[in-house]
Amino acid sequence: MKPCRQLVKSIVLLFIIAAGAALAQAQNNNSINGRVYDAQSRRMVGDLYVELQDQLGISLGRGRTDSTGRFFFGGLRAGTYNIKVITFGTNYEETTQMVSLTSLPIGRGRYSSDIAYVDIMLKIDPRRANTGSGGAATVVFVQEIPDEARKSFKKGVQQLGDKKDEGLESLKKAVEIFPTYYDALDRLGSEYVLRKQYEEAAKYLIRAIDINRRSYSSYYALGVASYNLKNLPAAIEALNAAVTINPQSVNAQLFLGMVLRIDGSYEKAEKTLLQAKKLAENSPVAEVHWQLALLYEKTGRNKKAADELERYLKLSPKAPNAEQIKKLIADLRAKAE
Secondary structure: HHHHHHHHHHHHHHHHHHHHHHHHHHHOOOOEEEEEOOOOOOOOOOOOOOEOOOOOOOOOEEEEEOOOEEEEEEEEEEEEEEEEEEOOOOOOOEEEEEEEEOOOEEEEEEEOOOEEEEEEEEEEEOOOOEEEEEEOOOOOOOOOOHHHHHHHHHHHHHHHHOOOOOOHHHHHHHHHHHOOHHHHHHHHHHHHHHOHHHHHHHHHHHHHHHHOOOHHHHHHHHHHHHHHHHOHHHHHHHHHHHHHHOOHHHHHHHHHHHHHHHHHOHHHHHHHHHHHHHHOOOOHHHHHHHHHHHHHHHOOOOOHHHHHHHHHHHOOOOOHEEEEHHHHHHHHHHHHH
């Protein structure tokens, strides 16, 4: 009798596991399809990074718009997400749009799949562009590109959009055909930064900057690469150039402030981080408050450090070290008394 009962329990357990797996699979079949447009001209905007974030602004993945402005995120659970269009290197305002996905029960343990279709309209940032002289100024670098090089570049962009690393070879081929191909060099450098291959990235980014001295994206990516290569002077130089070209970039101001803090340039770091905080006023960035807290603690301003840590936890309540941060806040306030 006991073996029979054990067998029944095993069968029930296997059924529960299988049902749970099927449910998880069913609830992970949601997707987001979108397209990015220029709000003024209604033209489609390609080759921009689009980031998928959770409700707390934590990145879950990143892709690029294709030549028709399309992007796609699949295999998602039901829930609320943010779609952030990253516009560095352009005159567009950075834009974030909220999207909700729902999986509904349709019987026998099955759930429907939700597909969200999103159109995102980009507006020109008047702080970046002078529109008073017959249209929006752009930072597009114009070159006469040989057809063969252009085809190889477009092929590489498409392959990378499909998450195929062969795209890197196509971009390299474009550079071999046309060695001063700025777009290809900039894209190669950025892709290698994303892959954490910083020495390889720096090689292409320096060449891109030699060709286009007004390239925000190249300077910013070079700053990230140089920091990770532990070359703080080079990182500061590159990031200073990035914020000069695009002073409204929260990311550039934040990263520069962090590197200045690590370098011991506390006065400059505070000024830069406070600028990042001001720029992010309408959409606060938790990391800005974290960096300010580290700076204030280092310079003995314990009350300010505690205040910034509280703001950080308010924006990131599920931070894995939340309890440790709460204890640190209490210690800092005790020191400040």
